Amino acid sequence: MENLRYELSTTGPAGGTRAVALVGVVASGNLEVLLERGEAPDRCVIDIATPAHGFAALWQAVTADFAARMAAGGLRITINDGGARPDTVALRLAQGVRLMEKPE
Template structure:
């Protein structure tokens, strides 16, 4: 197991008022994403627990790309990863953000 945490500053807050959402399931090749609107409007923190060690660089890139695209200001995002591929990770993060925008 490996724990990774990334902190980003966003240009804006994520729209919407939803306090909390969860999407996905921890399974082989899949992951769950818990989103909580608990941070300052221009802050985003992403904490990852992953079953597969040694992919910190990939996670860093996927997360940076996601933050740039989604501007998830205000969110603390927690990930339990069962060994998902980067495209699955991106998809779940974006799905999660969409739930929070409702």
């Protein structure tokens, strides 16, 4: 397994008050994304565990793009990857942030 961590500055704090959200499952071509609060409001930390070695550059690009597009400040995000494509990763991250904005 390869473990990656990205500490990103973001466009603004994440909305909503929900403490925890989970989207996706760990299956082939899919991934689970757990979102929790607890980071500084201008910061987002993403921890990734992936069985596919050697894709750090791709993960860096996807997560940087996510931080630039979505207000994800204050979030601590954990990703368990089942070998997802970058577009699936981006989709799940966006779904996760939207879920955090919804009431429980």
